[in-house]
Amino acid sequence: MKLIHFDWAIKKMLRHKANFGILEGFLTELLKFDLKIEQILESEGNQETDRDKFNRVDILIRTTKGELMLVEIQNSPETDYFHRMIYGVSKLITEYVKLGDAYSEVKKVYSINIVYFSLGQGEDYIYEYDGKFVGRRLKDVLLPTSHQKTKFDITKVADIFPKYYILKVNNFDDVAKDTLDEWIYFLKNSEIKDNFKAKGIDEAREKMRYEKLDEQGKKVYDRFQESIRIEKSVLETAEETGEQRGKKEKALEIARNLKNAGVSSKTISQTTGLSEKEIENL
Numbered sequence: 001m002k003l004i005h006f007d008w009a010i011k012k013m014l015r016h017k018a019n020f021g022i023l024e025g026f027l028t029e030l031l032k033f034d035l036k037i038e039q040i041l042e043s044e045g046n047q048e049t050d051r052d053k054f055n056r057v058d059i060l061i062r063t064t065k066g067e068l069m070l071v072e073i074q075n076s077p078e079t080d081y082f083h084r085m086i087y088g089v090s091k092l093i094t095e096y097v098k099l100g101d102a103y104s105e106v107k108k109v110y111s112i113n114i115v116y117f118s119l120g121q122g123e124d125y126i127y128e129y130d131g132k133f134v135g136r137r138l139k140d141v142l143l144p145t146s147h148q149k150t151k152f153d154i155t156k157v158a159d160i161f162p163k164y165y166i167l168k169v170n171n172f173d174d175v176a177k178d179t180l181d182e183w184i185y186f187l188k189n190s191e192i193k194d195n196f197k198a199k200g201i202d203e204a205r206e207k208m209r210y211e212k213l214d215e216q217g218k219k220v221y222d223r224f225q226e227s228i229r230i231e232k233s234v235l236e237t238a239e240e241t242g243e244q245r246g247k248k249e250k251a252l253e254i255a256r257n258l259k260n261a262g263v264s265s266k267t268i269s270q271t272t273g274l275s276e277k278e279i280e281n282l
Contacts, residue, residue, distance in 0.1 A: 002210040003190045007073040007114075008058050008224050009208050010037055012217070016042045019207060025060065025071065025200010029164060029180045030126075036064045041096075061090070068092060069110040077117040087109055087164045104152070109162040114187060116169055125171035125184060129164035134159060187206065255279050 013022050020037045028034055041060040061069040070092060074081065089111050097105055109249045133142035144157050154160060169188045179198035186192050192205045213221060251272040258268045265279045272279075 002012055003186070003205070003208045004210055004213070004221055005190050005225075005228075006077070006187050008209075008221055010071065010073065010180065013207070015059065019203075022200050022204045022207065023059075023071075025198060025203065026183050027061075027071075028168075028199050029183050031110065035067075038062050038064045038066075038194050041068075058088075067108045069112065070097065071112045071114070073116075075115045075116045075228060079117070081113075081119055085113060085164060089164075093162075106160075108160070110135070112167070113165065113266070114167045114169060118170070119166060119168060122168070123171060125168045126180070127166040127168070129166075131161055132156050137238045171254060252278075252282070 007078075010023075014017055023169060024035060024037055026147070039062055041062055047158050058070060058072040063069065068218070070088060072085075072088070078084065089109050093106055119241075134140070135142070142157055144152070144154055144160075148273070149155060152160065167187070169184065169185065172181070172184045172188050174185060174189070176185045176196070179196075179201075180194040180200040182192075182201055186204065187197075187270065192201055196205075210221070251274055255268050255272050255274055255278075258272075259265070259279060259282055265276045268274070269276045
């Protein structure tokens with residue numbers, strides 16, 4: 001069964017209330033608590049534009065508890081992606097707190113980042129950030145007061161601050177050990193196996209079939225797929241070019257050293273693969 005990619009679906013179809021169950025299922029499996037989506041919000045960061053953002057898709061969710069969840073999918077590498085995560089959350093908070101509101105109106109933010117490239121150093125495929133304040137001298141953990149616990153319904157200070165998740169999809173080994181892994185398998189392969197039972201996965205299997213798209217939808221989706229293929233090809237070509245350039249520079253460095261040591265151009269050519277003319281021009 002051919003299913004459409006999650007990143008395309010999140011931009012084109014999962015914003016509709018009839019499909020909220022798919023997102024609710026995925027987020028419930030990831031966050032490990034049940035949630036209901038109240039609405040999909042628009043912000044400066046996720047408004048539709050005339051130019052499709054094929055390399056990045058984000059959707060902003062408000063739950064029935066008032067919590068904000070920003071889901072971003074990134075296909076192409078970005079060295080400063082960590083910084084963009086911080087910027088996105090900070091901008092989101094200021095955008096949704098009105099001037100004059102009490103600071104207590106700042107709602108809990110969850111930043112879920114699904115990346116299809118190597119981000120940082122780490123072999124796992126799910127990373128969760130849960131910050132805490134630790135005393136520099138006494139090494140004690142700063143806790144909320146009893147009043148704060150009751151007023152804000154929290155157990156630790158970190159419950160107030162943004163929660164970050166990074167899903168490094170390409171690190172997944174395609175072996176689904178639990179229901180969350182079933183979602184990761186789908187995110188990576190655009191395929192749902194018959195025995196998968198994760199929350200929302202049956203709805204995704206049914207609603208995200210390629211053949212269910214109308215003719216216009218299929219054309220838009222095929223164009224999206226072609227764009228992803230072209231982007232990957234460009235990145236692979238750039239990497240290969242960089243590797244070849246590095247090998248050539250290494251060969252030139254070796255040739256210079258051999259030439260300075262009085263080795264003949266013919267021998268250097270046989271050793272490095274450079275032409276004798278290139279060696280003479282060093």
